[in-house]
Amino acid sequence: MEREELFRKISVENDKKMVLLVLDGLGGLPVKGKTELETAQTPNLDLLASESELGLSYPIAPGITPGSGPAHLSLFGYDPLKYEIGRGILEALGVGITVSKRDLAVRGNFATLENGLITDRRAGRISTEKNREITAYLNSKIKKIEDVEIKLTSGEEHRFVLLLSGDGLSDQLSDADPEAVGVPIAYARAKEDGAAKTVRIINLFIDRLTKELASFHPANTCLLRGYAQYPAIPSLKELFKLKTAAIAVYPMYKGLAQLVGMDILETGRTIEEQLDTLKKHYEEYDFFFVHIKKTDSYGEDGNLAGKVSVIEAFDRWLPAILELLPDVLVVTGDHSTPALLKAHSWHPNPVLLKSAYQRQGVEPAGKFSEKTCAQGILGNFKAMDVLPLMMANALKFKKYGA
Amino acid sequence: MEREELFRKISVENDKKMVLLVLDGLGGLPVKGKTELETAQTPNLDLLASESELGLSYPIAPGITPGSGPAHLSLFGYDPLKYEIGRGILEALGVGITVSKRDLAVRGNFATLENGLITDRRAGRISTEKNREITAYLNSKIKKIEDVEIKLTSGEEHRFVLLLSGDGLSDQLSDADPEAVGVPIAYARAKEDGAAKTVRIINLFIDRLTKELASFHPANTCLLRGYAQYPAIPSLKELFKLKTAAIAVYPMYKGLAQLVGMDILETGRTIEEQLDTLKKHYEEYDFFFVHIKKTDSYGEDGNLAGKVSVIEAFDRWLPAILELLPDVLVVTGDHSTPALLKAHSWHPNPVLLKSAYQRQGVEPAGKFSEKTCAQGILGNFKAMDVLPLMMANALKFKKYGA
DSSP: OOHHHHHHHHBOSOOOOOEEEETTTBBBBTTTTHHHHHHHHHHHHHHHTEEEEEEEHHHSSSSOOOOOHHHHHHTTOOOOTTOOOOOHHHHHTTTTOOOOTTTTEEEEEEEETTTEEEEETTTTTTOHHHHHHHHHHHHHOOEETEEEEEEEESSSTEEEEEEEEEETSOOOOOOOSSSSSSSSOOOOOOOSGGHHHHHHHHHHHHHHHHHTTTSSSTTTTEEEEEEEEOOOOOOHHHHOOOOEEEEEESHHHHHHHHHHEEEEEOSSSSSSHHHHHHHHHHTTTTEEEEEEEOOOHHHHHHHHHHHHHHHHHHHHHHHHHHHHHOOEEEESSSSOOTTTTOOBBBEEEEEEEEOOOOOSSSSOOSSSSSSHHHHHHTEEGGGGGHHHHHHHHHTOOOOOOO | OHHHHHHHHBBOOOOEEEEEEETTTBBBBTTTTTOOOOOOOOHHHHHHHHTSEEEEEEETTTOOOHHHHHHHHHHOOTTTTTOOOOOOHHHHHHHTOOOOOEEEEEEEEEEEEEOOOOOOOOTTTTHHHHHHHHHHHHHHHEEEETTTEEEEEOOSSEEEEEESSSTTTTTTBOOBBBBBSSBOOOOBBSSSSSGGGHHHHHHHHHHHHHHHTTTSSSSSSSEEEEEEEOOOOHHHHHOOOOEEEEEEHHHHHHHHHHTTTOOOOOOOOSSSHHHHHHHHHHTSSSEEEEEEEEHHHHHHHHHHHHHHHHHHHHHHHHHHHHHOOOOOEEEEESSOTTTTSSOOSSSSEEEEEEOOOOOOOOSEEEOOSSHHHHTTTTTEEEGGGGHHHHHTTTOBBBOOOO
């Protein structure tokens, strides 16, 4: 039996509440002997850790550094190597576009065309402001090609996302990007028969855009690549019979949550506002995904003190979460972003799981850190087992087999 | 290479002896700070633990609570999600019926038919004694339908198991159970072409039984469901070249052992008698599965003290097993049955493995418990790897690859 078939079979509904608190990029590496978690003053997390099951979870597998997409899929209980989220979709989610099953998302660059040749693949990196102006103009001019709706969304500088909405679209076509300068526009070509319509639309779009932008030099044409359709992921409702909600600030994480069927709750930009949102909607759902971004941002900047300060801010808000008395609470990261590396890393995530049905480790952890998690009773496991463990602890899984 | 293909390829025969001692439902959860194992006075187990490799094993996967069927398959080295044991087969094993490859096992209820409608799906829960009487009568009246032999075995109250023996039987038919009252008999229907014969036999059987029981109101018809054929599991002999024997008291565990090709040794109902059986047959086999049931029974009852007392009784008999000097000894459970939960649970099994080729942990465990096993040198692993580890420690696996 497949893993997901098993979940469908054994999951049951009850009124127990589960909260998954994800501090993005939480795990770290020692700088002057101490990781970010070890440096942070976290009296509340430390007390909780001494009363919880601890472990370390691999986002994908030992040695594999994940992007945010697979890392979150894994935390949501999916095998991250089974479902691939196309780059165009992630890009669309990142700029806050709602993507549906009829859509094809495509990454685009504005580019420069002179005498029939591409002379700059980034249109001189035009300003984001200029990009917005051009994009608004194009959206007013090109609304539909055949029966397919067309929508452009600005990204930073020369980047945009093109969203096609219609029936019979395919992602099986070649990039419309010559990947070189001094050559003509590279039109898309079909990789399989079913892609003919999409190829036609894409190439008509390039010509229409190029015509509309005739006077917009240096941004007078475009390159398109990374076609991606909405991934066919079964929802958390289908797999686990859960009513789920996401409380996230950044578009990509809201988008990832939406891909697995979570409701996206309106919230503010601070941890405090996120917790208010959790309290406000606490009765409406079985499962909450709360995403805190700044740990990762500071990690990427190599700013250990900044990352520590976000962990400490989170720690101050932890008691307010505990007051809700969730039946199962997990505090973890989606991946590690050690300030030392200024990047995502392959190191497993510290995991803390609190429930009424937990075992105790050899001695109370005393501290929530990579080290104490390595000694924890959960051992090393895969992050895709976090949600099944939460389900079990919430008594939402029945027995498999007699 | 598939896991089982690997085992077939690398397993070799030698005269080393392996003993797998399974205390059913052994793992627990803390009540007033201590699990069942932590509460029990187990000087012999504790001494053995300090000289053994320890670990925690997942019966299926993190978060998954297993029934006895998959939990034992896993301990016998099989992937429990690869082989499913149908409910009818388990029911048959549970009442001590020997099932073979030509058989189809079906769960039955006696039910009440009035004016052509089912009015009670359990025939007023007739007594087990009455059930035995009816079943004996039916066995004397219905011995064969076409070329298929018919055998009924009483269960508790209104339940029975129907065993069909013949060629060309299938389990691909719908339940002959309306799952409602006030409706007529629901005859079986084929789910695939090959099931036509079985459907005919089942429906003829229902009519014959209903006719024979005309004067037996309220038990004057039956409902049938959970058709199951003997699962096509390769034997331990085929996979591991082992001569294996089971020393179990309860029918289901004897049955599960039989499914993987073990000889079932006659034994008494006490641990003492089980150990006498082990001693008596010690020279005849390479591998013994000794199953002790009562730890699970007390766990299911929520009787922590009862479960503790069985663990302590086992501990007193442990030295007699050690005197046999088995080359590889494992003490574990098939799953956890914490008295706290009064049910099987998802928590991994404490595992103790003693052999001449073992590594030492950081420090002697001092105690055999969930905690010390969590710190053990075997770490967290899948229960289906227990038998391969035993094989390796018995030098019954040769090198894979040059």
